[in-house]
Amino acid sequence: MPKRIELIGSFFGRGEIVRSLSHAALYLKLEALYKLPSPRSELDLQWLSDRMKGMKTQPSLRILLTGVFLLLLNACATNAPTAQGPLVxxxxxxxxxxxxxxxxxxxxxxxxxxxxxxxxxxxxxxxxxxxxxxxxxxxxxxxxxxxxxxxxxxxxxxxxxxxxxxxxxxxxxxxxxxx
The missing domain is CATH 2.40.128 (Lipocalin)
Structure with missing residues (x-):
């Protein structure tokens, strides 16, 4: 588990906790790569965290939707014949x-x-x-x-x-x- 650090500085006049060293390090890399502004508030860090969560769940969502699609396709293809099937x-x-x-x-x-x-x-x-x-x-x-x-x-x-x-x-x- 990443070591948590507490920022004593003040964001909106309160001490806040940075989610993890890995999030902060990732933000610094993104900041350098994309010339992002340095975080001025917890909201900036929250935005980063929310973006990272979206990145992590996007493949999971694709897998889930693909699974649902395949189940529906299979259900359409394997309709059970009616009892009168041989007579219809x-x-x-x-x-x-x-x-x-x-x-x-x-x-x-x-x-x-x-x-x-x-x-x-x-x-x-x-x-x-x-x-x-x-x-x-x-x-x-x-x-x-x-x-x-x-x-x-x-x-x-x-x-x-x-x-x-x-x-x-x-x-x-x-x-x-x-x-």
Whole structure:
């Protein structure tokens, strides 16, 4: 630790303490190099001390800001997929049905006879389909539960778990291909 000295002289009529010999020596070097005026008060020495603190924290601040930037960049790059990630997209089957599953857990189904929309939820490999509007077939207003699998990146298959709607079973259990 640098040896502290006390100036008996008076700055503003009081005796003050110079922070350290190293600060005073640095000031003398800066004074000679940049032709700075000699300190007339504690405020001059305080100004020097504040400038030196700024110099010391500037690299630390840069490191901190760089770290925060990298964390934010990493967070953007590694967004976890939604539970419906494997299902989200527009799919078609051999009955000319177009099924659009959205990331907000909603869907639209359009085929030559019907236009239906509703909600879809997943738990693991099980999906529950619930129509909330449109021209649903008779007896198809309750939920349908299916297991799903991806046989390839562009193919989706469902197997029946429980559903009272025969038309939905016939449609959903066909092979689906990404449109």
């Amino acid at each position: 997209g527009t799919w078609t089957n051999s009955l000319a049905t177009v099924w659009t599953i959205k990331a907000d857990n909603t869907f639209d189904v359009v085929n030559p006879k019907r236009h239906i929309w509703g909600n879809i939820t997943t738990a693991g490999d099980t999906v529950t389909i619930q129509e909330t509007g449109g021209n649903a077939a008779k007896g198809c207003h309750g939920p349908g539960v299916y297991k799903f699998s991806r046989t390839s990146p562009n193919t989706l298959a469902f197997t029946l778990v429980k559903d009272a709607c025969k038309e939905r079973i016939k449609n959903v259990t066909l092979a689906w291909h990404r449109k």
